[in-house]
Amino acid sequence: MNKSQERYQNMFSLFRTLRLEGTLTQSELKDRLHLQASTISYLVNDLKREGLLQLSSLENSAAKGKVGKPGQYLEIANEHSYFLGLYLEETFIDLHVIGLADQEVHFQHIPLENPTPQELIQKVVSLIDHFTTVYENIKGVGLAV
Structure with a gap:
């Protein structure tokens, strides 16, 4: 599989996962798709730039009490x-x-x-x-x- 096909497959998997599960953070997407954080970041930024993804209004309650910046939930721009x-x-x-x-x-x-x-x-x-x-x-x- 060449890089272009791999990128398409990764983007398709990310989009399908968000359609099935609703809202997820980049970290949750990374864990579900078994991809590098940088790969998820590039894909998310590209989809946001195209207007296909947006930040969700959901609050990340699971992040309370954890160290570090809490992840922001992403959702498909319905x-x-x-x-x-x-x-x-x-x-x-x-x-x-x-x-x-x-x-x-x-x-x-x-x-x-x-x-x-x-x-x-x-x-x-x-x-x-x-x-x-x-x-x-x-x-x-x-x-x-």
């Missing part, structure tokens, strides 16, 4: 990018707007009354147009039928 998901059924549409950290920021259950296929298409297009305007940083749309 509002960096959104995904719009539409789940279509015969009698309703469930609409979800989900952020980068898998946190839902909007849910709407929209009842339908026997729409024709054309009316359903128009409704879906209308919802996509509306929500991509309300949430300008929607990066993807998914439909499930």
